[in-house]
Amino acid sequence: MYELYYSSGTACLAPHIVLETLQLPYRLVETDILKGMHRTKDYLALNPAGRVPALRLPDGGIMTEAAAICLCLADLHPQSKLSPAPDHPDRPEFLRWMLYLATSIQEAYKRYFYPERYVHDPALKASVNAQAIIDLKDRWALVDSHLSKNGPYFVGGEPTILDIFMTMLVTWHQPVDALLSASPAIRRCHERVLALSAVKTCLEGQGEISPASS
Ligand SMILES: N[C@@H](CCC(=O)N[C@@H](CS)C(=O)NCC(=O)O)C(=O)O
Structure with missing residues (x-):
């Protein structure tokens, strides 16, 4: 199960869409930046940069950076064609x-x-x-x-x-x-x-x- 630490209207949206498109098992964990939830001790332990998104991977590891998360998920699921393969001309x-x-x-x-x-x-x-x-x-x-x-x-x-x-x-x-x-x-x-x-x-x-x- 993936866990996406999520706040509406932020850089969480693209990773969320990618998880949904790939039909991966995931849940959204409320991390509302307007309520300061990205500044709590627990969240800063996950992402010391104090930014959303953060993604907990099925093996328990944490990934941050929205673009990197999208790229990683897309590359892991080449059948989706959400990213061209490393050797593709595109x-x-x-x-x-x-x-x-x-x-x-x-x-x-x-x-x-x-x-x-x-x-x-x-x-x-x-x-x-x-x-x-x-x-x-x-x-x-x-x-x-x-x-x-x-x-x-x-x-x-x-797309x-x-x-x-x-x-x-x-x-x-x-x-x-x-x-x-x-x-x-x-x-x-x-x-x-x-x-x-x-x-x-x-x-x-x-x-x-x-x-x-x-
Ligand atoms: N480069 C990071 C930037 C993340 C970022 O700046 N997120 C914003 C929301 S879009 C945030 O957490 N803002 C709260 C703050 O900076 O205090 C990424 O793409 O994931």
Whole structure:
């Protein structure tokens, strides 16, 4: 049984969708960041970085980093085609975009949502936030350009964890329509991902989360 330490509206969504798509046995363990549950002694023992998600593996090991979790699960289940095999011609392009989403786009949302963590002087928070908005616009434009030439998905003709991860990031955008109306190829990919039954299940079932003690 996998256990995903989970908080709604966060980087937990992509690993959740991957677990659901692969039909793996799992449960969600409530770790609501708005209630500070990621800062408790017990959670910090699992993930000293104090971030969600964390995934407890069936052998008891703990894995963190949303992109790494998705990649690991997808690679362990090649029949799902959620990631191209290491020797597949699409693999270099796949890895390139996986890292781009996790280190360029996800990183800019972090500055957008937590600007105070990037400045010593609180008066500069608004400037960090404004720069994050500019960076997001430029960085999403590269994604839209790639998808408009190669889409509807990042690589190949079927959705992979790249498309799932992208959809998670899209849901963070404020307002989401501003991004989607400026990015037709992102919209097309996002809408296809939203139509997947595993994605619907995850988005609808966000209330069904067990407390850590159960
Ligand atoms: N690089 C990490 C980032 C995880 C992360 O920053 N998670 C956010 C939610 S999306 C979090 O735990 N925020 C609470 C905090 O930073 O205090 C990953 O992708 O898993």
